[in-house]
Amino acid sequence: MSAALSSEVTADLRTIVGDQWVITDPVRLLAYESDGLTAYRRPPGAVVLPADTDEVSQVMARLAHAEVPVVPRGAGTGLSGGALAGSDAVILATPRMNRIVHVDPENRLALLQPGVINADLTEAARPHGLYYAPDPSSQSACTIGGNVAENAGGPHCLKYGVTSRYVTGLTVVLYDGEVLRLGGLGRDSAGYDLTGVFIGSEGCFGIATEIEVRLLPIPQATRTLLAMFDRLEDAGEAVSAIVARGLLPAALEIIDRETIQAVEASIFAAGYPVDVEAALVIEFDGIEAGLDFEAEEAEGCCWEKGAREVRRARSERERLGLWKGRKNAFGAFGRVAPDLLVQDATVPRTRLPEVLRAISEIGHRYGLRLANVFHAGDGNLHPNILFDRTDEDELARVEQASREIMAVCVAAGGTITGEHGVGLDKRGYMRLVHSRDVLEVMRATKKAFDPWGGMNPGKVLP
Amino acid sequence: MNSPGVALADALSGQRDLLLTCVHCGLCLPACPTYVRLHDENDSPRGRLYLMRAVVEGRIDPAAEAFQTHIDRCLGCRACEPVCPAGVEYGTLLEHARAVAVTARPRPWFIRTLLGVFQRPGRTRTVMRLSRWLRASGLAGLGAWVFPRRWHTLRMGLAMLSASGGGKLRRLGRRRRAALPEAPVGPPDAYSALLDTDEEDELRPARVGLLSGCVQAGLFERVNDATGRVLKANGFAAVTPSAQGCCGALHGHAGDLEGARALARVNIAAFEGADVETVVVNAAGCGAAMKGYAQLLADDAEFATRAAAMTEKIVDISEILVRYGMRQGASVPARVTYDAPCHLLHAQGVAEAPLEMLRSIPQLELVELNGSAECCGGAGLYGITQGELGGAIGSDKVDAILETKAEAVATGNPGCMMHIGAWLRFRGARIETIHPVELVDESYRRGGLY
Ligand SMILES: Cc1cc2nc3c(=O)[nH]c(=O)nc-3n(C[C@H](O)[C@H](O)[C@H](O)COP(=O)(O)OP(=O)(O)OC[C@H]3O[C@@H](n4cnc5c(N)ncnc54)[C@H](O)[C@@H]3O)c2cc1C
Ligand code: SF4
Ligand code: SF4
Numbered sequence: 086m087s088a089a090l091s092s093e094v095t096a097d098l099r100t101i102v103g104d105q106w107v108i109t110d111p112v113r114l115l116a117y118e119s120d121g122l123t124a125y126r127r128p129p130g131a132v133v134l135p136a137d138t139d140e141v142s143q144v145m146a147r148l149a150h151a152e153v154p155v156v157p158r159g160a161g162t163g164l165s166g167g168a169l170a171g172s173d174a175v176i177l178a179t180p181r182m183n184r185i186v187h188v189d190p191e192n193r194l195a196l197l198q199p200g201v202i203n204a205d206l207t208e209a210a211r212p213h214g215l216y217y218a219p220d221p222s223s224q225s226a227c228t229i230g231g232n233v234a235e236n237a238g239g240p241h242c243l244k245y246g247v248t249s250r251y252v253t254g255l256t257v258v259l260y261d262g263e264v265l266r267l268g269g270l271g272r273d274s275a276g277y278d279l280t281g282v283f284i285g286s287e288g289c290f291g292i293a294t295e296i297e298v299r300l301l302p303i304p305q306a307t308r309t310l311l312a313m314f315d316r317l318e319d320a321g322e323a324v325s326a327i328v329a330r331g332l333l334p335a336a337l338e339i340i341d342r343e344t345i346q347a348v349e350a351s352i353f354a355a356g357y358p359v360d361v362e363a364a365l366v367i368e369f370d371g372i373e374a375g376l377d378f379e380a381e382e383a384e385g386c387c388w389e390k391g392a393r394e395v396r397r398a399r400s401e402r403e404r405l406g407l408w409k410g411r412k413n414a415f416g417a418f419g420r421v422a423p424d425l426l427v428q429d430a431t432v433p434r435t436r437l438p439e440v441l442r443a444i445s446e447i448g449h450r451y452g453l454r455l456a457n458v459f460h461a462g463d464g465n466l467h468p469n470i471l472f473d474r475t476d477e478d479e480l481a482r483v484e485q486a487s488r489e490i491m492a493v494c495v496a497a498g499g500t501i502t503g504e505h506g507v508g509l510d511k512r513g514y515m516r517l518v519h520s521r522d523v524l525e526v527m528r529a530t531k532k533a534f535d536p537w538g539g540m541n542p543g544k545v546l547p
Numbered sequence: 548m549n550s551p552g553v554a555l556a557d558a559l560s561g562q563r564d565l566l567l568t569c570v571h572c573g574l575c576l577p578a579c580p581t582y583v584r585l586h587d588e589n590d591s592p593r594g595r596l597y598l599m600r601a602v603v604e605g606r607i608d609p610a611a612e613a614f615q616t617h618i619d620r621c622l623g624c625r626a627c628e629p630v631c632p633a634g635v636e637y638g639t640l641l642e643h644a645r646a647v648a649v650t651a652r653p654r655p656w657f658i659r660t661l662l663g664v665f666q667r668p669g670r671t672r673t674v675m676r677l678s679r680w681l682r683a684s685g686l687a688g689l690g691a692w693v694f695p696r697r698w699h700t701l702r703m704g705l706a707m708l709s710a711s712g713g714g715k716l717r718r719l720g721r722r723r724r725a726a727l728p729e730a731p732v733g734p735p736d737a738y739s740a741l742l743d744t745d746e747e748d749e750l751r752p753a754r755v756g757l758l759s760g761c762v763q764a765g766l767f768e769r770v771n772d773a774t775g776r777v778l779k780a781n782g783f784a785a786v787t788p789s790a791q792g793c794c795g796a797l798h799g800h801a802g803d804l805e806g807a808r809a810l811a812r813v814n815i816a817a818f819e820g821a822d823v824e825t826v827v828v829n830a831a832g833c834g835a836a837m838k839g840y841a842q843l844l845a846d847d848a849e850f851a852t853r854a855a856a857m858t859e860k861i862v863d864i865s866e867i868l869v870r871y872g873m874r875q876g877a878s879v880p881a882r883v884t885y886d887a888p889c890h891l892l893h894a895q896g897v898a899e900a901p902l903e904m905l906r907s908i909p910q911l912e913l914v915e916l917n918g919s920a921e922c923c924g925g926a927g928l929y930g931i932t933q934g935e936l937g938g939a940i941g942s943d944k945v946d947a948i949l950e951t952k953a954e955a956v957a958t959g960n961p962g963c964m965m966h967i968g969a970w971l972r973f974r975g976a977r978i979e980t981i982h983p984v985e986l987v988d989e990s991y992r993r994g995g996l997y
Contacts, residue, residue, distance in 0.1 A: 108587065112613035115601055116587075116594035123571045134586055161588065162573040180586040202577055225630065226574045352634040416632020419570040 090130035090173060094151045098133050101143045108132040117176055120163040124426060125509055129156065129170035134181050138256055138264060138294040141177065146262030148175055149539055155260065156541045157288040159200065159228030163235065164427050165508025167287050167544055177292060179230050185209050193300045194253065194270060199230025199293050215300040218245040222412060230293050236285035238504040240336040243462035249284045256295035257283060260539040269297050282530065287506050288541040290534035304370035308380040309398040311407040312387040313361040317341055319391045320363035321437040324461045326386040327367065328434065332379050336368040337462030338411050344456040348410045351417040355410035361393060366411050414458045422454065422471035426483055428490055432499035434464040443493045444468050451486040465503030466494065491517065507545045515547045559603050559643050566603060566640060568633045569596045575627040580922050580940055581620055589617045592627035592637055599644045610651040618648050620936065622929055623800050624889035624922035638894060639842055645802025654801065657700065658928065662803055665761050665793040675765025682708050691972070699934040703969065710968025711766040714979030716989045719954060720881030751871050756823040757785040761793035762961045763830050773988035774829045774864055780996050781873050785827065790817035796836035799843065800927050811840045812850055815857045829864040829984060831888035831960035832927065835895050837861045863891060864984050865900035865959065876990030878910035883986065884953040885913065886967065888960035889922050901959055901983050908990045917947045925966025941970040948978060955979040957986060
């Protein structure tokens with residue numbers, strides 16, 4: 086693999102997609118040297134922007150012929166360095182493929198090109214009383230193609246499940262340009278569930294060029310609570326108590342004090358008290374009847390676990406207000422420190438309190454600022470480490486601490502990523518969670534789709 | 548890449564901390580009108596910030612074609628600011644990036660000439676007189692009609708000039724008026740009632756300053772007149788200090804920060820002399836620039852505090868009217884749509900006030916405009932300098948306007964009025980482009996308030 090990218094190849098790409106849709110100027114390639122995780126930077130050899138499945142297929146065939154690796158890219162909001170390519174590889178970006186082919190309200194399905202933005206799909210479905218359930222916090226910008234590749238989740242996936250539950254069919258282009266149709270309405274779905282296998286493949290199997298998804302009816306009503314705690318552990322226990330009581334909230338999200346302070350200092354100040362240790366956002370949705378009961382039960386759990394204050398939204402506006410701190414947490418860190426490492430690990434929910442304590446201890450020991458925002462209901466943690474990459478000593482401590490945090494999560498029976506994917510960042514941790522046999526099966530699966538090894542090389546597998 | 552260009556990056560280097568607030572999350576991409584059309588990340592806010600950062604870090608030369616092109620292609624619409632979770636101050640960074648870009652490669656002659664004209668009130672008046680003559684004689688409209696498309700700069704300039712001529716306000720809603728019962732004019736004592744019930748009353752300024760503006764004074768005198776009348780009808784005496792000049796917005800956007808600062812100082816002194824606590828602005832671009840004086844002159848020992856005080860005084864005409872409550876005029880039963888100027892909505896965060904102001908007009912049918920929050924492509928001189936893209940954006944705006952089937956489109960910024968007006972003309976659409984305050988004024992006129 087990895088013959089240098091020749092000007093002959095790029096000239097051919099220009100012929101296929103049109104001159105303006107191929108970027109080769111080194112200055113212009115800088116914009117593509119990172120995704121949402123700036124710790125990794127490497128500019129690609131070129132960027133191609135095809136318009137449809139046919140162009141993708143021709144581009145891939147040409148690149149495969151020249152043995153140039155391909156890396157898919159959606160909006161570049163990924164947080165594991167998955168959309169990065171070296172100078173010998175080409176980024177195939179999907180923003181031009183942003184058409185919603187159709188919304189079919191009767192079958193509650195939609196057919197999309199991969200560059201459609203998650204929130205735009207929900208917007209298009211709304212007139213039919215429908216919406217697309219997986220709601221990553223980046224939903225205003227990330228693409229459905231990227232969601233499929235990362236099997237993205239979001240705050241409401243606690244009740245509704247992640248991307249894989251909603252994708253019913255795919256059109257996929259393999260490295261050699263071959264077009265596969267997997268699953269889909271009215272198509273034969275006998276045999277192995279290849280659609281399922283492709284979801285979460287992080288761009289290593291092929292490029293999804295058409296995606297069929299299931300839509301849900303918009304919930305009739307919602308109840309949203311915000312509970313404040315003086316101890317982070319108490320918030321964690323309230324989460325367990327709510328679940329133990331048999332309630333099924335749509336979302337259970339915790340943000341800690343460091344995060345609250347960052348948000349309150351930003352232009353998105355949400356009015357959270359800055360002296361509490363944790364805030365817990367609880368949301369129920371569904372048919373109106375019964376919601377008040379559930380909300381009261383959950384409120385009871387919070388009081389029982391020592392909540393200092395519980396607020397309840399009385400209007401849509403107040404609801405958005407309660408969510409505001411959670412939704413803007415990530416960006417608010419930009420004001421606090423120049424660099425941010427977002428971790429993403431999952432632990433069994435019952436072990437949350439002890440894991441949180443261990444993480445905070447690690448932060449102290451390395452003298453680092455840590456902030457926690459997480460999908461508590463799923464046990465999906467996002468410890469964020471705030472730092473400045475120009476301080477080399479600090480950078481080294483960040484890497485060390487990050488590794489220890491991962492080890493703690495794995496030791497507690499968890500795994501190394503909840504939703505951001507393995508990409509470049511977590512590759513080294515794969516052996517922590519998977520046996521050699523499992524990794525071999527993964528390698529064989531990758532080979533089945535990409536025997537040439539040209540798709541997103543160097544990602545996921547150690 | 549150690550080139551002389553690196554030294555030029557100083558203007559941006561001072562902004563390093565602001566640049567670093569960008570966490571590269573990408574949430575701003577879909578909000579950017581150039582990215583959604585061009586699909587190149589270099590034409591997105593994140594990409595442009597990254598280019599700026601690369602200049603500061605000495606990785607690229609500011610004279611590089613890519614830096615120049617993508618910084619030039621930014622509309623400066625600031626739609627990327629309200630969606631940014633990190634609160635990146637994009638507008639400020641853009642002005643500094645432009646300053647770096649123009650030092651590395653000077654702008655075309657006509658831009659430099661134009662900026663030079665607005666730097667001096669005398670020259671501005673002369674050029675405006677000539678422009679009004681071109682407009683009144685019909686030559687501007689004729690030129691826009693006969694010149695070929697490839698003479699874009701000239702054709703667009705003339706079309707915008709011709710479009711600044713004003714709408715036929717008196718005819719608005721005439722067709723439907725006959726069919727509707729006349730709405731009662733607000734009771735004669737409504738105004739005094741308003742004065743003694745509102746709890747804000749104690750703060751209500753009796754005297755306010757009014758920015759005349761350069762283009763606004765030269766080509767949109769009728770809007771300034773309407774503003775003055777409406778203010779007066781609502782109990783505000785408006786003073787327009789003669790020492791004031793152009794607000795400097797065009798200079799700032801074009802990277803001439805020194806030019807912008809010089810004009811800011813003139814205006815600060817002029818309005819200090821007028822002894823007013825509030826300065827009303829009816830052009831969104833000027834309002835945004837003046838609300839930015841504090842930032843612009845933050846390092847000026849003599850002016851920093853004065854600039855901060857000035858910034859506090861600036862309000863848009865819609866803000867002041869809605870804040871203190873406004874009188875009601877007679878009905879204007881026209882179907883009207885509203886396009887939000889970027890520098891009002893994104894830069895000043897004023898979203899509701901203009902709509903409320905329009906809703907206060909009896910029987911005015913306000914229809915929502917699809918994509919009202921998106922830039923019209925006018926963006927100062929953008930419609931002229933970036934013809935193709937500005938045209939594509941302007942054309943989409945016109946499609947949305949036509950869809951509303953409105954008789955008029957209201958927008959509170961001269962640049963937007965001219966750009967939208969020009970594109971409506973190119974498309975042969977008979978839709979008036981007006982300032983929202985003109986509608987209030989018309990409603991007052993019909994109601995016999997003056
Ligand atoms: C502020 C913020 C909040 C976030 N919150 C969440 C969250 O709540 N839940 C969550 O799950 N993630 C979250 N993320 C991570 C990220 O948004 C998701 O991983 C998202 O799915 C990535 O989509 P994208 O279009 O940006 O893809 P990119 O970043 O461009 O690419 C991601 C991966 O997908 C591959 N890929 C892209 N398109 C295709 C395609 N058409 N076919 C095959 N492979 C493809 C790429 O090669 C890459 O490996 C967040 C990110 C940010 C910045
Ligand atoms: S939204 Fe803000 S922080 Fe995120 S990439 Fe854009 S400018 Fe940077
Ligand atoms: S100011 Fe407007 S055009 Fe420029 S980057 Fe921001 S959104 Fe895009």
